[in-house]
Amino acid sequence: MTLVSTPSRAPYGREAKYDPLRADNAPITTYYDQPQLKKSHWGTRVALYIFIAGLSGGAQLIATAADLAGGEQHRGVVRRGRHIALLGVFFGPPLLIWDLHSPDRFYNMLRIFRRTSPMSIGTYILSSFSLFSLMTATAQLAGWRKAAQLTQLPAAIAGAGMTTYTASLLTATSTPLWAAAPRSLALQFAGSSFGAAAAALQLAGRVDGDEAAAPVLEGLALAATATEFVGALAAERRHRALGIADAASVNTASGALYKLGALGLGTAVPLASYAGKLIGGRPRPWLMMTTALAVLAGSFALRLSVLAAGNESAQRPQQSLRFARREKVR
Amino acid sequence: MIPDEAELTAGVKIEPGKSYGFFTDTTRCIGCKACEVACKEWNLLPADGLHLTGMSYDNTVGLSASTWRHVAFIEKISDGDGRATEMAPYQSNWLMMSDVCKHCHNAPCLEACPTGALFRTEFDTVVVQQDICNGCGYCVPACPFGVVELNMIDGKAHKCTLCYDRLKGGLEPACAKACPTDSIQFGEVGELQQRAHQRVSELHELGVDSAYLYGVPNSPGATGDLGHLNAFFLLTAEPEAYNLPAAPSRASNRVGPSLSFGLAAAAGLALAAAALFGWQK
Numbered sequence: 001m002t003l004v005s006t007p008s009r010a011p012y013g014r015e016a017k018y019d020p021l022r023a024d025n026a027p028i029t030t031y032y033d034q035p036q037l038k039k040s041h042w043g044t045r046v047a048l049y050i051f052i053a054g055l056s057g058g059a060q061l062i063a064t065a066a067d068l069a070g071g072e073q074h075r076g077v078v079r080r081g082r083h084i085a086l087l088g089v090f091f092g093p094p095l096l097i098w099d100l101h102s103p104d105r106f107y108n109m110l111r112i113f114r115r116t117s118p119m120s121i122g123t124y125i126l127s128s129f130s131l132f133s134l135m136t137a138t139a140q141l142a143g144w145r146k147a148a149q150l151t152q153l154p155a156a157i158a159g160a161g162m163t164t165y166t167a168s169l170l171t172a173t174s175t176p177l178w179a180a181a182p183r184s185l186a187l188q189f190a191g192s193s194f195g196a197a198a199a200a201l202q203l204a205g206r207v208d209g210d211e212a213a214a215p216v217l218e219g220l221a222l223a224a225t226a227t228e229f230v231g232a233l234a235a236e237r238r239h240r241a242l243g244i245a246d247a248a249s250v251n252t253a254s255g256a257l258y259k260l261g262a263l264g265l266g267t268a269v270p271l272a273s274y275a276g277k278l279i280g281g282r283p284r285p286w287l288m289m290t291t292a293l294a295v296l297a298g299s300f301a302l303r304l305s306v307l308a309a310g311n312e313s314a315q316r317p318q319q320s321l322r323f324a325r326r327e328k329v330r
Numbered sequence: 331m332i333p334d335e336a337e338l339t340a341g342v343k344i345e346p347g348k349s350y351g352f353f354t355d356t357t358r359c360i361g362c363k364a365c366e367v368a369c370k371e372w373n374l375l376p377a378d379g380l381h382l383t384g385m386s387y388d389n390t391v392g393l394s395a396s397t398w399r400h401v402a403f404i405e406k407i408s409d410g411d412g413r414a415t416e417m418a419p420y421q422s423n424w425l426m427m428s429d430v431c432k433h434c435h436n437a438p439c440l441e442a443c444p445t446g447a448l449f450r451t452e453f454d455t456v457v458v459q460q461d462i463c464n465g466c467g468y469c470v471p472a473c474p475f476g477v478v479e480l481n482m483i484d485g486k487a488h489k490c491t492l493c494y495d496r497l498k499g500g501l502e503p504a505c506a507k508a509c510p511t512d513s514i515q516f517g518e519v520g521e522l523q524q525r526a527h528q529r530v531s532e533l534h535e536l537g538v539d540s541a542y543l544y545g546v547p548n549s550p551g552a553t554g555d556l557g558h559l560n561a562f563f564l565l566t567a568e569p570e571a572y573n574l575p576a577a578p579s580r581a582s583n584r585v586g587p588s589l590s591f592g593l594a595a596a597a598g599l600a601l602a603a604a605a606l607f608g609w610q611k
C-alpha cells in the first residue's frame with residue numbers, strides 16, 4: 001500500500017490553463033494502487049479468432065493475386081487459398097458468438113452500423129468476407145472460373161480488412177498497451193496475417209505435392225514477417241516513449257510468450273531462414289516446412305500475448321494514469 | 331407521487347431535450363455513503379459481498395456492474411516527508427469523493443457499442459438498453475474511466491443510468507436526493523457548470539487554493555476530444571489521487587490511423603504478392 005499524499009498547492013492553479021505536459025512530468029499518486037481501468041474479458045477464444053481471421057483474409061488476398069497476376073502453374077495456390085479462406089467463414093462467426101455473454105442476442109450486431117466502433121466495422125467485414133468467400137469457393141467447385149473471378153474481388157477487399165481490423169479493435173480502447181500504438185499494432189497484425197497465410201499455403205502445397213509456387217510464397221512470407229518486425233520495433237519505441245511497459249519488457253507469462261512466440265517464432269526464425277535461403281542457401285524442404293510451422297505458431301502467439309499483456313496493462317494504475325497524461329495519443 | 335418533484339428537491343424541472351448531469355463537490359462530502367446506498371436501493375443492485383480491503387475506509391474499491399456510486403476515501407497520512415500535522419479547511423485529513431459514470435459528451439463506451447444498446451437519452455445521458463446488449467464487452471475496455479462492467483450472471487453491461495426511470499417521472503436521481511450535504515447536485519449541465527465555477531472562486535477566496543473543476547470544458551478530464559463530462563467534479567488534489575485520469579482521450583480517434591495504416595500495409599503486401607507471381611510466370 002502506498003502512502004497517499006495530497007498537495008497543499010493548487011494542482012492546476014487558479015486560472016491556469018490545463019497543461020498536459022506539466023502534468024506529464026509530475027509524479028503520480030495512485031488511489032491505493034487500485035486499477036483505474038476495467039480490462040477486457042478477451043482471452044484464448046478471441047486470440048484464436050484474430051489468428052484465423054488474419055490467416056483466412058490473407059489467404060484470400062494471395063489467391064486473388066495469384067489468379068490475376070500468376071500463370072497456370074499457380075492455379076494450385078488459387079484453389080488452396082480459397083479453401084483456407086473458408087476457415088474464417090466457418091470458424092470466425094461461431095468463435096465470436098461463443099465469446100458473447102448473451103449469445104442469444106448476437107443478431108443485434110446487425111441492427112446498426114457504427115463507424116466509430118471497430119467491432120461494428122468488423123461485423124460487416126466478416127459478414128461480407130464470409131458471403132463472397134463462400135460464393136467464390138462454390139463457383140470454383142462448380143468450375144465457373146469467370147464467376148469466381150468476379151466474386152473474389154470483393155472477397156479479397158474484405159480479406160484485407162480481416163487481416164488488420166482486429167488491430168483497430170484493440171487500439172480503439174483505453175487499454176494503455178493497445179491504445180498507445182495504433183499504427184504499429186496494425187503493421188504487426190497485417191504482417192503476421194500475411195505471413196501466416198503464406199506459410200499455410202506453403203504447407204498445403206507441400207501436402208498436395210505441388211511446390212511450383214514455393215519460392216513466391218517464401219518471398220512473400222519474408223516480406224510479411226519483415227513488416228511485422230518493423231511494426232514490433234515501432235511499437236516498442238512508442239511504448240518506451242510513453243512510459244508503458246510493453247509485452248516484451250514485462251516479467252509475466254504473456255511477456256515470455258511475446259518474446260519467444262511472437263518475436264522468436266514469428267519473426268526471428270522466418271527472417272533468418274527465408275533470408276538465408278534467398279542469399280543462396282541450399283534448398284532444404286524440412287527447414288522450409290519447419291519455418292512455415294513457426295510462422296503459424298508465432299502468429300497465434302502474437303495475438304495471445306498482446307491480448308494478455310494489454311489486459312495486464314489496464315490493471316496497472318501507474319501505466320494507465322501515465323498514459324492518460326498525454327492529451328492526444330493517436 | 332408529486333408531479334415534477336425535482337422542482338422541489340433540486341430546483342430544476344426535468345424536460346426531454348435538455349442536458350442533465352451531476353456536479354459532485356468533493357469539499358462538501360462527509361463520506362456517509364448515503365449516495366451508494368440510495369443508488370443500490372432504487373436500482374435494486376445486489377450487494378458486492380462482505381470483505382475488508384484493509385485500506386482506507388473503502389471496502390467497495392471502485393465502480394462496478396453492481397456499484398454505480400462509489401465513495402473514495404483518501405487519507406492524507408503524510409505531507410511528503412513526515413506525518414501530516416496540518417488540516418486543510420473544509421476537509422480534515424481525509425478527501426472523500428463520490429465517483430460515478432461521467433456521462434461523457436463524446437462517450438467512448440457508446441461509440442464502441444456495436445449493437446446500439448448504449449445510447450444517448452432525451453436527457454443527454456448515456457444508458458445501456460438491457461434488452462439489446464449482447465454482452466460483447468467492448469464498452470468495458472473502451473471507457474477511459476473504468477466505469478462500465480459486464481455482469482457475468484446476466485451477461486449484460488451495467489452502469490449508472492443517471493436514474494433514467496426517475497428522470498422520466500420528474501424525480502431527482504436517488505443519490506443526489508439522498509446526499510445530506512448537497513455534495514452531489516443534480517441539474518441542467520450549463521447551470522451546474524456556472525454554479526461550480528462560482529463555488530471554485532468562493533473556495534479560493536476562503537483560502538482553499540487547491541480547488542479546481544474536473545470535467546468542465548478546457549479542464550482536466552474534459553480532454554482528448556471527450557468534450558465535457560455531464561457528471562463533473564470539484565477536486566482539491568491531483569485527479570490521480572481520486573483514481574481519475576488527468577487527460578483521458580477519445581478511443582474512437584484511433585480507429586482512422588490504425589485502420590488506414592493496416593489497410594495500406596495489407597495492400598502493399600498484396601501488390602508484392604502480385605508482383606512475385608507475375609515475375610515467376
Ligand code: SF4
Nearest residue numbers: 431432433434439473
Ligand atoms: S464514463 Fe465511461 S461508461 Fe460513463 S459515459 Fe463515459 S465512457 Fe461511458
Ligand code: SF4
Nearest residue numbers: 443463464466467469
Ligand atoms: S456489452 Fe452490451 S452495451 Fe457494451 S458494447 Fe457490447 S452490446 Fe454494447
Ligand code: SF4
Nearest residue numbers: 359360362363365509
Ligand atoms: S451522500 Fe453525499 S456526503 Fe454522503 S458520501 Fe455520498 S456524496 Fe458524500
